[in-house]
Amino acid sequence: MPFIASISKIDLPDRVVQQEVKEQARAMFSVDFPQVDRLIQAFDNTGIVTRNFVKPLSYYAETTTFKQRNDEYIRLALQYSVDAVNEVIAKAGVDKNDITDILFVSTTGLATPSMDALIINQLQLSPHINRTPVWGLGCAGGVSGMAKANMAAKANPNAVVLLVAVELCSLTLIKSDYSKSNFIGSSLFSDGIAACIVKGDNHAAPAKQITFEAASSKLYFDSLEVMGWQFQEDGFKVVFSKDIPTFIHTNIKADISEFLGKHGLELSDIKNFIFHPGGKKVLDAYVDALQVDGDFLKYTREVMNDNGNMSSVTVLYVLEKFMTEGYNDGYGLMLAMGPGFSSEMILLKMQN
Numbered sequence: 001m002p003f004i005a006s007i008s009k010i011d012l013p014d015r016v017v018q019q020e021v022k023e024q025a026r027a028m029f030s031v032d033f034p035q036v037d038r039l040i041q042a043f044d045n046t047g048i049v050t051r052n053f054v055k056p057l058s059y060y061a062e063t064t065t066f067k068q069r070n071d072e073y074i075r076l077a078l079q080y081s082v083d084a085v086n087e088v089i090a091k092a093g094v095d096k097n098d099i100t101d102i103l104f105v106s107t108t109g110l111a112t113p114s115m116d117a118l119i120i121n122q123l124q125l126s127p128h129i130n131r132t133p134v135w136g137l138g139c140a141g142g143v144s145g146m147a148k149a150n151m152a153a154k155a156n157p158n159a160v161v162l163l164v165a166v167e168l169c170s171l172t173l174i175k176s177d178y179s180k181s182n183f184i185g186s187s188l189f190s191d192g193i194a195a196c197i198v199k200g201d202n203h204a205a206p207a208k209q210i211t212f213e214a215a216s217s218k219l220y221f222d223s224l225e226v227m228g229w230q231f232q233e234d235g236f237k238v239v240f241s242k243d244i245p246t247f248i249h250t251n252i253k254a255d256i257s258e259f260l261g262k263h264g265l266e267l268s269d270i271k272n273f274i275f276h277p278g279g280k281k282v283l284d285a286y287v288d289a290l291q292v293d294g295d296f297l298k299y300t301r302e303v304m305n306d307n308g309n310m311s312s313v314t315v316l317y318v319l320e321k322f323m324t325e326g327y328n329d330g331y332g333l334m335l336a337m338g339p340g341f342s343s344e345m346i347l348l349k350m351q352n
Contacts, residue, residue, distance in 0.1 A: 001211040001349075002153035002161075002200050006091035007320045008084050009313075010193040014053045018043060018308075021051055025186050028061060033178040043187045047280040047301065051308040054080075054168050054191040060175075066235040069171045073109030077166045077193075078118050084195035085123060085164060092197040096123060098160045101130040101152045105145040105165040105312050107138045107229075107339075108172050108236070119164065138227060139276055140338025141165065141312030142194075147215035147346055149198040154212075157200040164195045167311035172229075172236040181240040188279050192310030192317060210323070210332070213347040216259045220251070223341035244278065245285035247341060253289045256333070259345050271328035272350055273297055276315040276336035277304035299325070312336070327352070 022043035030036045054076050081104075089096055102125070104116040111118065114133035119125070130152070137144050145163050153159040169189035174182060198212075205211075226244060230237040253267075260266060273296045277283055283297055283304070290296075299321040303314060310317065315336050322332070332348035 001213065002150050002159075002198050003205050003212070004210040004323075005094070005197040005199045005203075005206070006088050007196045007316065007323055008087035008091060008194065009317050009320045010080050010084050012052050012054055012080070012191060014056050016051050016053050016057045018046070018048045018051060020057060022187070024057060024061060025183070028175060029178065029183060033183065035180065035183070039180065039183055042184055045280060046187055047305055048188070048308050049305050051190040052192055052310060053170050055170065060170060060173055063175065066233070069235065070109055073168050073171050074111050074115070074118070076168060077106070077109060077115055078122060080193040081115065081119050081164050081166055081195070082122050084193050085119065085162065088162070088195040088197050094160055094197065097126050099125055099129055099162045100156065100159045101132070101149075101161040103132045103134060103145050103148055103152070103161065103163045105134045105137070105141040105163070106167060107136055107141060107311060108167045108169050115166065116164070136339070137312060138338035139278065139309070139311050139314070140336045140340075140342055140344040142276065142315040143334045143336040143344035143346055144217065145312070146196065146198075146334065147217075147344065149196065150212040150215065150346070153198045153200040157202040159200040160203070161198040162195065163198065165313045165316055166193045167191065167313045169309075169311055172238070174232075174235050174237060176234065177237055179237070181238050185238045185240050188309045190308030190310050192307060192313035194313050194316035194320065196316065209351050211349045213331070213349050214263055215347070216345040217342065218255060219340045219342045223247070226339075226341040228339040245281040248282060248285040248337065249289045252286065252343070255343060256290070256335070256345070260347070263347060265331065267292065269331050270333045271330035272322060272332035272348070273300070274315060274318050274322060274332055274334040275300045276318070277301065277309065278337070279304070279309060312338075
């Protein structure tokens, strides 16, 4: 089976303490948003200590147009993607000309030619790389991107697949959006960039090996309003339902059990839980629904506490933490939920 050769993440230079973000949000929203005093404690209830931001905090208090913010998305997504790719190639010990496929995952900015083309040009990668830009999967995009990287490597045993995920959520903030969803979103979302190399079977596997076993996608009918964007003249207006934790609590255990059951496994067989955090209430919903012994979401919670919710990229930061700080021999489960409403899962075999 294809295996994960390396992973890299970017720690952005403008990391900000959550309490500083809280005070700026209070100042920005207090005049035109009467619910500020009632909702401001949402910043304290996230469990987030610091946020990974692509710009200094003062930038978000400025008045900017959608075009200006999207131009910054393209510039900074390219800059940090190149940094992440250079690092992941070095970690994997491959030549850049060996890359056969590139997948680019994002839902927080627009570019045509797509960002993968810009990365290929900037790094002078092979002009014959198979390109797959993936847009619109939101928080589920990191797991879905990994599953698609596996499919590409499974189809071609000689493949060296480059996955790049970039979410610059902070650049989507609309200052004039005084909705509850936007305010709550401003307490959670941040920026992240990650890259991963997946290799096919014809490549020598490392001693520490993480292989793909299976993947699952599920779209829940009649739940389109749970999460997403509304596209407006001034940018991406966030749609973020308070029912997400309830939705997870209602569905996730049965969905995981069904997925694992197809492969002769049970929840107790999973030794490593590589989950997208969402937020504290989402984490609590996972804990309540799954009833797994021990602190099984420790790395997930730590990534959220240190960075905030980086949409699709977050789960890749969690995976990077497993790969650098250690994992248990046995099965791993990657999981994230996103717009649709939908879930994405990957079953991994993880051996030291």
